[in-house]
Amino acid sequence: MTKYVGQSVKRREDYRLVTGTGQFVGDIRMANMVEAVFVRSTHAHATIKGIDISEAQALEGVHVILTGMDIDGIIKPLVQFESHCALPPNLEEAINPTIHYCYEDVLAKNKVMYVGQPIAVVVADNRYVAEDAADLIKVEYETLTVVVDPFKSLEKDAPLIQEHLQNNVQSDFHVTTGNAVQSLKDADQILKARIQTPRVSSNPLETRGVVSTYENRTDQFHIYSSTQLPFEIRTYIARSLDLVEQQIRVTAPDVGGGFGPKGGVHPEEILIPYLSKLLKRPVKWIEDRLEHMTSARHSRDQIHDVEVAFNQDGTILGIKDHFIIDSGAVNYFGLTCAYNSAYHLRGAYKIPNYDVTCQIVLTNKTPNVPFRGAGRPEVVFVMDRIIDMVARRLKKDPVEVMRKNMIQAEDMPYDQGILVKDGAKLIYDSGDYPAALDQGLKMIDYEGFREQQKELKKQGKLVGVGISTYVEGTGAGPFESAYVTIDGSGQVVAYLGSSPQGQGHETVFSQICADELMLSPNDITIRVGDTTNLAFGAGTYASRSAVNAGSAIQIASAKLRGKVLAVAAAMLEVESSDLQMENGKVFVKTNPEKCVTYKEIAKAARPGNRCRVPGGMEPGLQVTHYFVPPTVTFSSSVHIAMVEVDKETGLVELKGYSVVHDAGKVINPMIVDGQVQGGIAQGIGAALFEEVVYDEKGQLLTGSYMDYLLPTSMEIPTVEKSHQEFLSTRNPLGIKGVGEGGAISPPAAIANAVVDALDPLEITINQLPISPSKLRNWIKEAERKKFKIEIG
């Protein structure tokens, strides 16, 4: 019954988006609407001595100005998100974590902790006037010592970022299996390295934005936000403003990209609703790009110190890793990225002895949150650099070391000996990683390339190949919801708790529903991004929507099919098993002319004396299903980058990029390919261009697109894609998540390719991005070292 699942059905979202008639938050207009602008901290760490708003308040067109003191005791501070921070008891027991409470006032009251932190908000007739007023507000600061280096933040006399804590370590934990310490003693060789991934910014093309309106009659707020998590916002607004959830409706309209940081809840999402009630008129706030760079949350920023135990034949016996995450001023997501890193590091490899300790450290930077990959790109960079360094130490081809350590198909399901963040055992459900590697090598003709490479290097063309693999836990729970109904006009309408930021939910979920109800996807209306129609919803993050919302709609639709058949059977006075459905009609198999339409069935299912719904069933044609996955599903991939390096300029040119990918059952190949290509583009950005840079005073140096470099069409190749389809055993369709995958491996694959291109010059690339200036320095350093050795 999969007529549409598996097909590249064209997107239903496109018409409005290509005609300029989509509706993003910034496009929302309401009568009487006013606009808000935020005054943000210009210091990274300072006490607020006073705020003078008198001049600003006097400006014509200004309606209200709020500072931290005005909302003291009225709006609660933002704290870590419980739904993402709570750990199951067995995981707590296994990793013994310390997690300290940390918070941020929605408008800074006594002190500021990072540049860009909101201090005051101005509401005026329009943004021009509001910005004029914001410029007239004088904030008097007394500066405090700034800490931007997490190692300095760990020093004994470091100033405290969150003053109620004893030190700047917000969380720590320890994961272990086997005996890594013993393996370091037993091994033929040991490798030590510091491998780090810098701070980056997700930079969706649409910045954040909020519109809120308050209705006095019902005492209800309707909030539009460019968010990944409308349900989470509902919960947090209720908590922050002492409301009940029923008073809050959150809509995520068309959302212009998110990639992680549009998850969670931001101070503006609390304040704009509050202001709409205060002023009794709609209030709008649209973030500008500089605000996005400073104040929208950043990501990654991990430093790993690893010790690797390995034998002469390339077998890796154990890894001991201590890593630090620079979380900025607040840690909102608990161990999300940190534990993702800890449980993903070994990826596709069998490494029996494994020991990881992690510290999440606070500094005077913008808070650090999950971004596409959420802890995986960082550790895949660590693991694949380890493979490459071990191979080069042993003078072996990296492929040989990969093969030596890889989990084999017959090992599936494979138990890695530790736990997933949801408390389940870390057991890979399905896959064949060596076959994926072979398929990838075949795609690029690896042997042929190696031959060609020798020739090209002789001619002075420095070409190289680099490989990365990952295994990714996708489709995180706890649940996702679907409510499928046939309305009075016979129209199938499905509501989902997970809302999109470009992933094509309206298309893929209509495909699944269409197959269950024997319709065409165009016959189905999909409603997403609204909290009114469902009691609970989770959201779009963690490569989870296809897995969880996809399973929820599939099961809900199947249940609805059962009910439709039961009502039709009563109407036609036959057994359900005698019936067949097609194109919105149910008919008797042996006598197709005897039929009823969905519209007629919907009418017959109405409550009342003539209701034809069989006894024991509720009237109406509605079904809600909450899908609860047993644990995550494991997608996997092999990425191969081919580069050419210009030794004189340090410029890396991508000559080709190939991928073999397993996402289980693919619902829409066109969309999956689009996710892979788009993810890889972001990964290439992280590998070669992107870095959020602060100076020692905590001032952001990368506040515009002239300084923070996003890849353009000139830098991104068309990725050669090849698929495996090992069905997940953890949901009915066998789906695995795909959203994040592409972004995970490019830094590792490209770094390995650059090292390979420069070989025999010994370069170690354990930092990103591989910018021309950095690479030029590494080359010079390596040349100096080589020269020293040569002259003895």
Place this chain on the structure above:
Amino acid sequence: MDGVKINLKVNGQDISREVDSRLLLSDFIRESLYLTGTHIGCEHGVCGACTIHVNGDPVRSCLMLAVQADGCEVKTVESLIQENGKLNYLQQAFSDNHALQCGFCTPGFLMTVSGFLEENSKPSEDEIKKCISGNLCRCTGYSNIIKAVKQAAQTVSN
């Protein structure tokens, strides 16, 4: 505030308005004319999401003041659709090739490319890449946009 009278043609329609001299053209189009298909991504002229045509040339409407458009002919993404409500060849090509995901950058790409194809209906892949290199897309990784432009070019030259 000082009001300045401007007269211009937008998507074929004559417009006469009094505007603040500091009003950005992008804000004028969105806030005064309600043409919200022109999106604002960076307001410093790098991302290209706000690209429109002024007197036939693609320009960034966030880098122009409304008063500078006085006497000009402006076209926005809303001008592309056919009279019968069907997508034009370029919009269709974007949809056919999955050249958009979130769609926020898309109007800017469409306006950049539609100007370009009028001048060069048989572009090479390199020419296409160069043409769109001033527009940022964070979702697609560009390759399907390039495919879409190729399809559109094919349609034009047929």
